[in-house]
Amino acid sequence: MNTQGMKYEMLFAPISINGLELKNRVVMSPTHDGFANKDGDVTPKLIDFYLRRAKGGLGMVIVGAVAINPRSFPPLVRLSDDQHIRGMSEFTAKIHAESDSKICAQLIDWLKFGKHWKQTINDLTSEEIIDKMDYFVKGAARAQQAGFDAVEIHGAHGYTIASFLSLNNKRTDGYGKTFEGRMKFVREVYDRVRNVVGPDYPVGIRINGDDFIIDGNTLKQTRLIAKALAEMGLDYISVSAGGRYEDARGVIPKVECPHPYPPIGGYSGYRCMPPSWMPEAVNVYLAADLRNTIRQAGFQTPVITAGRIPIPKVAEAVLKEGQADLIGLSRPLLRDPEWALKAEEERDKDIKKCTYCNDCVEREIHGEPSYCQYNKEQ
Ligand SMILES: Cc1cc2nc3c(=O)[nH]c(=O)nc-3n(C[C@H](O)[C@H](O)[C@H](O)COP(=O)(O)O)c2cc1C
Numbered sequence: 001m002n003t004q005g006m007k008y009e010m011l012f013a014p015i016s017i018n019g020l021e022l023k024n025r026v027v028m029s030p031t032h033d034g035f036a037n038k039d040g041d042v043t044p045k046l047i048d049f050y051l052r053r054a055k056g057g058l059g060m061v062i063v064g065a066v067a068i069n070p071r072s073f074p075p076l077v078r079l080s081d082d083q084h085i086r087g088m089s090e091f092t093a094k095i096h097a098e099s100d101s102k103i104c105a106q107l108i109d110w111l112k113f114g115k116h117w118k119q120t121i122n123d124l125t126s127e128e129i130i131d132k133m134d135y136f137v138k139g140a141a142r143a144q145q146a147g148f149d150a151v152e153i154h155g156a157h158g159y160t161i162a163s164f165l166s167l168n169n170k171r172t173d174g175y176g177k178t179f180e181g182r183m184k185f186v187r188e189v190y191d192r193v194r195n196v197v198g199p200d201y202p203v204g205i206r207i208n209g210d211d212f213i214i215d216g217n218t219l220k221q222t223r224l225i226a227k228a229l230a231e232m233g234l235d236y237i238s239v240s241a242g243g244r245y246e247d248a249r250g251v252i253p254k255v256e257c258p259h260p261y262p263p264i265g266g267y268s269g270y271r272c273m274p275p276s277w278m279p280e281a282v283n284v285y286l287a288a289d290l291r292n293t294i295r296q297a298g299f300q301t302p303v304i305t306a307g308r309i310p311i312p313k314v315a316e317a318v319l320k321e322g323q324a325d326l327i328g329l330s331r332p333l334l335r336d337p338e339w340a341l342k343a344e345e346e347r348d349k350d351i352k353k354c355t356y357c358n359d360c361v362e363r364e365i366h367g368e369p370s371y372c373q374y375n376k377e378q
Helices: 044-055 082-098 126-145 160-165 179-197 219-232 267-272 284-296 312-320 331-335 339-344 359-365
Strands: 015-017 020-022 026-028 060-067 102-108 150-155 203-208 236-240 303-306 326-329
Touching (some): 082 126, 102 126, 126 150, 126 179, 150 179, 160 179, 219 284, 331 339
Parallel strands (some): 203 236, 303 326
């Protein structure tokens, strides 16, 4: 589309990610929806949830997080076994048939936890490392087979890859301690994923720009990480923040579950899903910094930013100022699935605005579907 003269010409300019043509730069940031069934299969409700957003004018929906290990908690949609491919194929086929949005799967693995115990990266055995690598490789292959247009490796927040990348990774077996050691797992995962999906299949990654915890990664480390990832050949880098276990506050979940400390209860959690008391676009500077770092190193890797970007005007300014290449939206799309369509048609006033009350996040913490309390249709 020629977007010249449009009010939001940057937002609606197409972009190519390793040959995958997105019609615009508005993507649904991964949003654990809670609509899978107890076996981790897609349900009509889940399909409808994403379809409404895909039809709402997005360039791409990133489904997630999609579990790739065999553990059953938390209740996520899954690609941890071949048995899930069929349902996922029906899901992607529907998105492709009824919208012109692309669909990507965010692949997640996490460390074990119990009621009073959380595994750290330093506790992982060599066998577990090999298993985890396999999860990513098989998960990516299944996503490709199921018709996803792309995969995103979840390397942000408090999960496995972020834990390898963390300064708290003190492993002495080559998978930690030094910068190269901390990068080793993600390098091997990416190489093996790339090997199975082939050179033309888009593989992105989500990382933290800043962990927002004491002794966590800051831009000082993440600049090096982003540059290395671009050099490795990742097809996009999505920049998130926080969401760590180290400062999580305990909650008593309403549902029976062994997960009393979701990584979204402390300050770092708030940085991940910035509430109304934080400024608009509060994390954009992280994406802008990493994008600048990558560009200066000679890489054109597209960068996604997300976090409290409420209205098209703010999103357009972020793109115009060269702070990011794509805009990720999560809570604004829970509130209004047609955010992008209304922006494209310059019907800004019709956009139902997210209040960033984080009621959806509370719901997620308690293991319930994370819909918006103000959007009765979900
Ligand atoms: C209910 C909910 C679930 C989320 N689940 C995920 C997830 O599974 N993976 C992930 O990387 N980010 C997840 N996020 C973070 C979002 O992708 C996004 O980065 C964050 O909410 C900031 O964007 P926003 O201000 O547009 O909501 C979730 C956010 C919300 C609100």
